[in-house]
Amino acid sequence: MTTRLETRFAALGREGRAAFVAFITAGDPDQETSFELLSGLAAAGADVIELGMPFTDPMADGPAIQASSLRALKAGITMKRTLDLVRRLRETDNTTPVVLMGYYNPIYHMGVENFLAQARTAGVDGLIVVDLPPEEDDELCVPALDAGLNFIRLATPTTDDKRLPAVLANTSGFVYYVSINGITGSASPEARDVAQAIARIKGHTSLPVAVGFGIRTPEQAANIARAADGAVVGSAIVSALAAELDETGKARPGAPARVLEFVRTLSDATHAARESAAV
Amino acid sequence: MSMKVDTVAAGATPNSLRSGPDGRGRFGIFGGRFVAETLMPLILDLEKAYDEARNDPAFHAELRELQLHYTGRPSPLYFASRLTEKLGGAKIYFKREELNHTGSHKINNCLGQILLARRMGKTRIIAETGAGQHGVASATVCAKFDLPCLVYMGATDVERQKPNVFRMRLLGADVTAVTSGSGTLKDAMNEALRDWVTNVDDTYYLIGTVAGPHPYPAMVRDFQSVIGEETKQQILELEGKLPDTLVACVGGGSNAMGLFHPFLDDTGVEIVGVEAGGHGVETGEHSASITGGSPGVLHGNRTYLLQNDDGQILEGHSISAGLDYPGIGPEHSWLHDIGRVKYVNATDKEALDAFQVCSKLEGIIPALESAHALAHIIKVAPTLPTDHVIVMCLSGRGDKDVFSVAEHLGVEL
Numbered sequence: 001m002t003t004r005l006e007t008r009f010a011a012l013g014r015e016g017r018a019a020f021v022a023f024i025t026a027g028d029p030d031q032e033t034s035f036e037l038l039s040g041l042a043a044a045g046a047d048v049i050e051l052g053m054p055f056t057d058p059m060a061d062g063p064a065i066q067a068s069s070l071r072a073l074k075a076g077i078t079m080k081r082t083l084d085l086v087r088r089l090r091e092t093d094n095t096t097p098v099v100l101m102g103y104y105n106p107i108y109h110m111g112v113e114n115f116l117a118q119a120r121t122a123g124v125d126g127l128i129v130v131d132l133p134p135e136e137d138d139e140l141c142v143p144a145l146d147a148g149l150n151f152i153r154l155a156t157p158t159t160d161d162k163r164l165p166a167v168l169a170n171t172s173g174f175v176y177y178v179s180i181n182g183i184t185g186s187a188s189p190e191a192r193d194v195a196q197a198i199a200r201i202k203g204h205t206s207l208p209v210a211v212g213f214g215i216r217t218p219e220q221a222a223n224i225a226r227a228a229d230g231a232v233v234g235s236a237i238v239s240a241l242a243a244e245l246d247e248t249g250k251a252r253p254g255a256p257a258r259v260l261e262f263v264r265t266l267s268d269a270t271h272a273a274r275e276s277a278a279v
Numbered sequence: 280m281s282m283k284v285d286t287v288a289a290g291a292t293p294n295s296l297r298s299g300p301d302g303r304g305r306f307g308i309f310g311g312r313f314v315a316e317t318l319m320p321l322i323l324d325l326e327k328a329y330d331e332a333r334n335d336p337a338f339h340a341e342l343r344e345l346q347l348h349y350t351g352r353p354s355p356l357y358f359a360s361r362l363t364e365k366l367g368g369a370k371i372y373f374k375r376e377e378l379n380h381t382g383s384h385k386i387n388n389c390l391g392q393i394l395l396a397r398r399m400g401k402t403r404i405i406a407e408t409g410a411g412q413h414g415v416a417s418a419t420v421c422a423k424f425d426l427p428c429l430v431y432m433g434a435t436d437v438e439r440q441k442p443n444v445f446r447m448r449l450l451g452a453d454v455t456a457v458t459s460g461s462g463t464l465k466d467a468m469n470e471a472l473r474d475w476v477t478n479v480d481d482t483y484y485l486i487g488t489v490a491g492p493h494p495y496p497a498m499v500r501d502f503q504s505v506i507g508e509e510t511k512q513q514i515l516e517l518e519g520k521l522p523d524t525l526v527a528c529v530g531g532g533s534n535a536m537g538l539f540h541p542f543l544d545d546t547g548v549e550i551v552g553v554e555a556g557g558h559g560v561e562t563g564e565h566s567a568s569i570t571g572g573s574p575g576v577l578h579g580n581r582t583y584l585l586q587n588d589d590g591q592i593l594e595g596h597s598i599s600a601g602l603d604y605p606g607i608g609p610e611h612s613w614l615h616d617i618g619r620v621k622y623v624n625a626t627d628k629e630a631l632d633a634f635q636v637c638s639k640l641e642g643i644i645p646a647l648e649s650a651h652a653l654a655h656i657i658k659v660a661p662t663l664p665t666d667h668v669i670v671m672c673l674s675g676r677g678d679k680d681v682f683s684v685a686e687h688l689g690v691e692l
Contacts, residue, residue: 105586
């Protein structure tokens with residue numbers, strides 16, 4: 001069966017443009033604001049949505065996503081409510097792929113089979129679980145693939161050619177290349193290093209390669225989009241939302257619309273990147 | 280990548296309880312390698328380097344030399360005569376790890392890992408610390424071997440453990456106060472992992488307890504097993520038999536694992552780990568991961584964790600900052616599940632009482648961590664016959680705790 005992710009990347013491939021992948025944290029700063037943002041992302045040009053499943057101990061995330069996870073948890077986000085957001089989105093949007101991104105413990109605690117069944121029913125397309133390397137594939141990756149969900153693996157600068165086949169073996173949907181050694185929202189990658197890394201990965205797989213970690217501006221997104229099949233922006237969007245919160249942590253009126261305007265500048269730059277490069 | 284037969288501990292039989300972990304770094308379902316891809320190649324390198332070091336007599340010779348002249352090993356096995364007399368039952372011995380250089384068992388592990396870091400050509404050391412004992416031991420070995428040391432410590436712990444923060448700085452280490460999360464040990468560990476993932480080429484992460492991704496739980500256990508190996512020899516000399524019961528406090532569980540491991544196959548030896556009961560496990564304010572938690576995945580391994588209904592990690596509570604961690608080493612989780620080790624707990628108040636009893640009766644001020652083990656002994660020793668031999672790991676000295684104990688007792692210094 002072709003998944004929404006495969007359909008989307010195939011269409012983008014035909015159009016000759018890169019995907020803009022937008023990350024937001026589920027339930028940040030509250031369920032309704034989060035849904036307003038989520039349901040506006042596609043119209044703001046997001047080709048793929050990454051929805052963060054908040055965790056108390058996000059070891060691979062920088063300060064922006066750490067803070068957003070804690071805001072969401074404080075506002076009462078749960079795994080069930082995260083899945084509810086996807087379910088509601090699917091009432092009006094049955095084409096934009098949604099990938100859940102997070103850490104293993106909340107899934108493990110819920111029970112892998114139970115989680116997969118509910119995620120599938122809700123309309124989730126893929127999973128990115130940071131703390132599950134290929135060495136732990138039988139935990140969630142293999143059951144997820146069996147359940148018809150894509151399992152998107154992270155490849156990093158430390159993933160050498162010897163290790164890359166193992167990392168790619170059970171990857172599906174796309175490959176997420178982490179462009180720097182570090183945490184989300186930290187240093188920005190050099191475009192030339194990224195291009196080399198993508199070429200290296202493409203030597204091992206025909207899957208699309210999206211690049212993330214450290215992309216903050218439309219210019220950076222455009223640079224990545226010239227080399228990769230997709231550019232992922234997370235911390236910068238989450239920070240734009242944080243800047244729209246009042247001193248009590250509540251979203252100011254019109255906050256989602258202003259964050260979505262920022263998302264639009266990122267997606268426009270990503271989509272136009274190859275045209276401007278050709279000029 | 281996989282561990283071979285040669286990883287089986289010396290003297291272990293095929294059905295030995297000492298042969299873990301398996302090739303995937305697991306003790307039963309516990310342990311494993313739940314880390315981000317960026318770190319995966321690093322922990323595979325570490326596993327390989329440790330395997331080589333472990334089989335290299337020169338590595339062991341260098342470590343033994345340091346244990347002898349730098350740490351002051353072997354540590355004595357001391358008969359606590361007044362305590363034994365007062366409790367009127369079992370015969371109580373203390374394994375005196377508090378007499379080690381730096382005042383706790385933590386130095387055993389730090390010396391082993393610093394030698395490994397040097398073999399691997401690493402030039403920068405990072406560590407996490409809760410109470411500061413592991414931070415001090417890390418700073419100490421880094422001073423000795425002239426390596427820069429950065430210690431991550433929760434901002435809350437920096438505030439309540441000021442003397443240890445100053446000690447680390449005196450020893451030349453940088454201490455970074457971690458404000459993310461709740462500013463305690465788990466957050467310090469998160470931040471150390473974030474540092475490691477950012478500085479993959481030159482940095483060695485010196486984990487202080489028998490937790491984290493494989494090979495840390497097994498490696499730290501091996502470096503701490505000197506406690507149990509010495510104890511075995513010493514008790515045979517003193518009593519002509521193995522102990523009837525071993526008791527140690529368990530936070531992450533490194534002193535306990537070090538004492539227990541050499542005895543796991545000695546089925547006649549009862550083994551008891553004492554977790555921090557805080558205000559009482561029933562109140563929810565405790566750090567008893569086994570008694571009051573459930574299996575989950577955090578900091579690279581599957582183990583018993585304190586967590587809520589949605590798999591979010593809860594804050595531990597204990598009077599002792601060294602036990603204030605919402606998890607426990609994975610080998611302990613396994614030993615609990617198979618029933619080889621019994622895990623009990625002692626409350627803040629019981630530990631505080633034991634702290635004072637030990638000071639007054641034996642002239643030894645124990646760490647609040649170790650006082651939890653003693654609190655359990657105070658409960659059970661009177662019910663046991665006088666030929667019942669208990670060995671307790673006195674894992675650290677209590678100088679660091681006198682200020683907070685004074686506060687708890689309402690004494691103004």
